[in-house]
Amino acid sequence: MSLKSSPTRYGGVAVAIHWLTALAIFGMLISGLSAANTLDEATRLTLLRGHAVMGTMIGVLTVLRIVWWVFFDKRPREVGGMSRAQALAARSVHYGLYAVILVMVASGLGTILLTGANLQLVGTAPLPLPDFTLAPPRTLHGILARVLLVLMAGHIGAALYHQFVRRDRLLARMGLGR
Numbered sequence: 001m002s003l004k005s006s007p008t009r010y011g012g013v014a015v016a017i018h019w020l021t022a023l024a025i026f027g028m029l030i031s032g033l034s035a036a037n038t039l040d041e042a043t044r045l046t047l048l049r050g051h052a053v054m055g056t057m058i059g060v061l062t063v064l065r066i067v068w069w070v071f072f073d074k075r076p077r078e079v080g081g082m083s084r085a086q087a088l089a090a091r092s093v094h095y096g097l098y099a100v101i102l103v104m105v106a107s108g109l110g111t112i113l114l115t116g117a118n119l120q121l122v123g124t125a126p127l128p129l130p131d132f133t134l135a136p137p138r139t140l141h142g143i144l145a146r147v148l149l150v151l152m153a154g155h156i157g158a159a160l161y162h163q164f165v166r167r168d169r170l171l172a173r174m175g176l177g178r
């Protein structure tokens with residue numbers, strides 16, 4: 001597989017970033033919801049340490065992905081046979097995912113920094129963790145987590161529809177199968 005995309009398939013860099021980010025986001029949704037719902041402070045701290053490191057990595061990967069598209073690679077052509085409305089919906093979900101991911105990362109970092117929890121994450125301040133709900137970005141973070149779930153459901157549903165109903169081997173464009 002070439003590093004750059006062709007008119008019909010995504011290249012190695014885009015494929016690697018796509019699947020790494022997808023996997024990491026599942027981990028983020030699980031660790032974030034678990035942290036928000038656990039009463040045990042030590043468990044919450046451990047979950048949040050992983051959450052913060054992985055979330056920052058997702059932010060870096062997403063910025064790299066945008067830089068890659070803008071300066072080094074050209075997206076494959078849109079999938080054929082879609083109506084205008086379907087093409088518009090696909091594009092909106094893709095850009096929506098980028099935007100929501102970037103704002104989730106910024107609001108997560110904002111929550112940690114505004115509450116001073118960064119000191120507990122690196123182990124230089126004692127527990128308990130602060131009340132995150134006092135930091136305005138925490139509200140946005142929680143709302144966007146739900147928006148992200150809806151966008152992901154649309155994105156995954158559309159991919160499965162293409163693959164198994166229209167049978168146009170869409171997943172092969174993103175490196176899965178031939």
Ligand code: HEM
Pocket residue numbers: 025028029030031032033035036037044048051052053054055056058101104105106107108109111112132141142143145148
């Ligand atoms: C794509 C990136 C991210 C995703 C998908 C994500 C996901 C989530 C989810 C689902 C929750 C629970 C929301 C709720 O129940 O209302 C959460 C909470 C939280 N996240 Fe993130 N997050 C991301 C990035 C980050 C980053 C980069 C940080 C910090 C460096 C962070 C810090 C937090 C904090 C402090 C909470 C609150 C936990 C609590 O209430 O105990 N998040 N996140």
